[in-house]
Amino acid sequence: MKKSDDLARARAQHQKLGEEIAAHDRAYYQEDAPVVSDADYDALRRRYEALEKQFPELADEESLSRKVGAAPAEKFAKVAHAVPMLSLGNIFSDDEVEDFVARVRRFLGLGGEAELAFTAEPKIDGLSCSLRYEKGLLVSAATRGDGLVGEDVTANVGAIDDIPEKLSGGAPEVIDVRGEVYMSHADFAALNARQAAADKPLFANPRNAAAGSLRQLDPAITAQRPLKFFAYAWGAAEPDMPADSQMGMMAVFHAFGFKVNPMTRVCYGARDMLAHFHDIESRRASLGYDIDGVVYKVNDLALQRRLGFVARAPRWAIAHKFPAERATSVLREIEIQVGRTGVLTPVARLDPVTVGGVVVSNATLHNEDEIARKDIRIGDTVIVQRAGDVIPQILGVVPEKRPDDASPYQFPHVCPACGSAALREIDPKTGEPEAARRCTGALVCPAQAVEKLRHFCSRNAFDIEGLGDKQIAFFYEKGLIRTPADIFTLSERDRQSLTKIENFEGFGKVSARNLFAAIEARREVALNRFIFALGIRHVGETNAIRLARSFETFDALRETARHAAPGSEARQRINDIDGIGDVVAEAVADFFVEPHNERALDALLAEVRILPMEAVKSGGAVAGKTVVFTGALQKMTRDEAKAMAERLGAKVSSSVSKKTDLVIAGAEAGSKLTKARELGVDVIDEDAWLALAGAAAG
DNA sequence: AACCCTCGAGGTCA
C-alpha cells in the first residue's frame, strides 16, 4: 500500500522533472537561449536520475531520459548467459595435441588401452552467439560479451537464414544453442563492393564485417548483410539434451534445423586428430569462409562433465590454431611509451604492411631485453606476424637485409617524457633486474600523470564518458586537470573562468555540458571501483575487490594501510587477505604512506562519495560460497569435485571454519563433519551436491 | 601451474 503510494508520487515527480528538463533542453539546444544556469540544470538532472535509481520501474517506462540530452542510453540491452560462454585454450603445434590427449587421459584416470574419442571440427573465424529457444521458439539471441553477460541481438539474428525461428523435431522446453556467426568470402567481397559503390569505408576482413553487421542498432541494416551460422555447442538445456556425445549433439542440431559444419569428424587419439587437422588445413583456401584452426572436443558428454573447467576454459576441449600468416617490413623507428606505472615500453613503427587481412604499422617490442635478444635495430627488415591472428608481433630480423650503418639499439636510460632517470629495479629474491625499466619521476612525469588519469576515468574505474585519451591529454596540457580531484572541480572552475571550455577548439556548448553531466553522474562510486581507480601497483580489478570486501569501507583500508610499516600488525592485516601477499601488501602500504598521495586523496574525497562494493557477477547458487569436501567421495575424485565447485564460482577450502558456507560430506567423514555441526554449517551429501551443482551449471 | 596485472594493436559502432 505504502509502497505503491510512494511510487505514484515518484512517478508524478519524475514526469514533471522530465518535462522541465525537456523544456530546458529545447531552450538550450534549439533556441540557444538557456533559462537556467548549468548548476541548476545539473541539479534537475541529478534529481531525475536519483528517482530512477530509487524506482527502477520509472526508467523502464517510456518518455524519459533517453530523449533528453546527456543520459547515455545503453546501446544494446545486456543479457546474462544462463551458463557462461567460455573461451578455449589454444595450442599451436602437433606435439601439443599429444600433450592435450595425455592430459585428458590422466585426469580421467584412463589406462593406456582404453579408447578415447574426440571430435575435430574447423574453428570458424566469426563471432560466437548464444540463441535461446523456449518451447521450440527463438526468444533471444546474445553475443558472447565477457562470457557472463552479452549483448541482446535478438532483433538482428532474425534475418539470418541459418538461424531458425522455430526448431523442428522434439526440442527441449528450454535450450541455448551456441555457434558461430560468420560471413562467407563471396558475401564479404560483395558487401565491400557495395560499400565502395556507396563511398563508404571498406571492412578489413570477413570477421570484422560479421561483427559490425551483427552489432547494428538498426536490424534493417543487419538484414542486408548476408550472415551465416554454424551450431556447435549449447548452454542451458531443460530437460537435458537428447544425446550422450558431442557428435550426437551435432546430429540433434541438424535435426533442429541448424547448419553444422560438414567437416566435423570423430577421431581416436592424437594421430587421428592430427591427420584430420592437416586435411582441414589443406582445404582451408577452398572452403569459402575463414577458419583459424581446428577444435578438438572429448566426444563423450559424461566425460566432458567429469573433466569440467579450468578458469574460463573447458578441460575437455582445445583449439589447435593454424600458424599465423607472416610478412616482412622495415622498422623505421622505435618509440618509447611511458605507462601508468612508469614502465618504458618500446614500440616499433613499421612501414605499413598487410598481414592476415589488416594493415599493420605498429608492433610492441615489450622491453629492453627483448630488443637485445632479437638484436633488433632501426632500419632492419623484420618478420611480422599477428599472434592469434590479432596482435602484431615481431619474430626477428632478416640479417642479410640489414643496412651497413645500423647499430645496436640503445635503450634510453632517462624518461623521454620528463627526463628523470629510468631504472631497472632489482628483484630482491633473485638479484636479477626486472624486465621493465621504469621512470623514477612519479610525481613530475607528465606521461605517467596522463596515464594515471586515463586509468582513473576508464570503464572499470570511474567510467567517465567524454573523458577519453585525447580529452585527458588536452586538459592536462591546458593545466585544467592535473589530479583526479581536478576532474570534479572542472565544471565549477569553468563557470568562474573567462576562457570557457565550450570555446575551445573541438568543443561546443553541447559537448561541454555533456562532459560536465558525465562527471556529475560519477560523483558516487562503488568502493571496489574507487580502489581500482587509484592505480596502485599490483592492484587491478581483482585485488581491488579483495581489498574492498575485506575492509568494507575506504576509511578502514586507509587507516590500516597508512600504518602498515613492514612487520607491523597493520601490514599483516592486509597480507592476511586471501590472494594478497607481501608484494601487493607492500605496494598498498607504500601508496598510502606517500604524502603526495595523501593530499591527492583528501582532495578527491572532498569531491566524491564512496558507495559499498558492487555485487559480484555470479553464476549460480554456489557462486561466491566457500565449500569444504570431506570424507570419501564415491562418484568423483577430489580433483573433479574441486574443479566442479570452482567452475561454479565457489571457493574450495580444506578446513572448516566460521567462514565455510557448505560442507559436502562423503562416506566416513570425520572431524571436519563434527566441526561443521558444531559451527552450524550446512552439511549435504554427495548426491545433494551433484544436484545443486547440476542445477547451477544447467 | 593457475591466476593476475600491465601493456599493447587494430577495428567498429555510437
Next chain:
DNA sequence: CTCGAGGGTT
C-alpha cells in the same frame, strides 16, 4: 570491443 605476450604473484 576483440585478442595476446610477458612478467609477475600466489
